[in-house]
Amino acid sequence: MTAPHAKKEWKYYKTKKDWNPNAPIERKDLELFCTYSDGGKLPEKSVSHQCEIPADRAGYHVILGVWEIADTGNAFYQVLDVNLTKSVSGNGSNTDANSTNEFKSKQYHDKITTLSWHPSTDNVSVMSYELFQNGHKIATIPGTSVSYDVSGLSQGKTYTYALKAIDAAGNESLLSLEITVQTTSATIPDTSTPTAPSNLHAHNVSAASVNLMWSSSMDNVAVSSYDIYQGSERIATVNGTVTSYEVAGLKSSSTYTFSIKAKDSAGNVSAASNVITVTTLESSPPVVEPDVPKTWAKNTSYHIGDRVIYKGVIYTCRQAHTSIYTWTPSEVLALWLPE
Structure with missing residues (x-):
């Protein structure tokens, strides 16, 4: 004994004759068949008891040993799997094979x-x-x-x-x-609906799109697909192994509601997930590049309205022409108008 507590009583239980070994053992499956009283003494390091198994038991059984502590309400226990056999007369071997x-x-x-x-x-x-x-x-x-x-x-x-x-x-x-x-019937229709998807939430919200994510549903066979709803309209269907979807083509600064439903291969549809509301971001104004005039150069074609800079002064083209080295903006004001 590794726990030398004073013992009150040793009790041994066995499974009943009609117990079912293929089902979990319950209290009603056991019956007391052997007891030893210690009267509060400390046990020896090695303890053995002899108990007689009822003669009507054979095959696979379970024995539960319980030893109760004398000075507390606690107890220790041990469970044994046993095969019970009987001896019979026969030719050659005098012992029957153990029950399966x-x-x-x-x-x-x-x-x-x-x-x-x-x-x-x-x-x-x-x-x-x-x-x-x-x-x-x-x-x-x-x-x-x-x-x-x-x-x-x-x-x-x-x-x-x-x-x-x-x-x-x-x-x-x-x-x-x-x-x-x-055995199963020829056809057993699957009428069990999947559980509703849960924890639907949005992330990466932009002016034109949003990413949806959710926790997967459960089904007695398998979830085959998820339907994505925008309001009451189904906008997409994804495989049953997928738990995210990007909704694109949305308008900026607009509010939308989304929900998800699960479906199995028999066509059973779950209840809707939680409904979420998403507002897209404002669209950014277009970036206007500043009109920076280029430096005037010879042998270059210029059109009316073109702007150039020459010797620190900005000029606007008054007539279309191809420049030559003598037609500088400061010298030919008929072609260029200083600003």
Whole structure:
């Protein structure tokens, strides 16, 4: 014992005869079958107890050990998985194969189910398993197998399965617990709507566009797409893996409302997300480049209204012409008007 507290009582619980190992264990599945009282003594470093398992138990079971502390309301516990077996007479081996446990089913589609289990144990070896469907043996399976495909099932029907292990001497284990398999109907319409998208918000708002982002929806199969609404009008649809969208072509200094709806492949549409209101920014006035006159140059074509600078003075062209070196603005005022 690593925690040497004074012990009040040791209690041992086991699963009941009709418990279901394929379901979570509940308090009602356990029953007290063994107790030891310590009367408040400190335990030894190593403690062992002998408890008799009821004779009607076999196969996979769970044992819960609880030891209560004498001077507080606390307790410690330990859980054990056990395989319970019985001895029987037979030729060669005198011990039956342990009952198969963890027997379960995985349905691949509506006409085939795959059964699987943890292997049984035997003092010699397990030679085979016998599989029962609705109480009738349907297959003998090699002892090295731990799964089996059952085919030819009907749609929309319920089947029960149990498994028995057999050793080389012909000794048989008890039947495993039965499991139930329900095959699907020919068509099961998907009528579940996705959850509404959430946390819709805007960012990167400009004079003509806005980026929308949202948290993804959930669906019993998958979300196939999202519809983007501007007011009551659907303006775009994006793939179900996408959770953002840029709305372009908006007017500056204008107010818009946006919302999102999710859709699955069956056409089921979610409720709308939260509605957000976005106001675009003002548009910037156009940038006007200043009219900076260029320096006058010879052999250059000038037109009426062109402006040049010559020796620090600005001139406006009065007549279209091609300049020559003697027709400077200061010398030929018929061509140039000083400002």
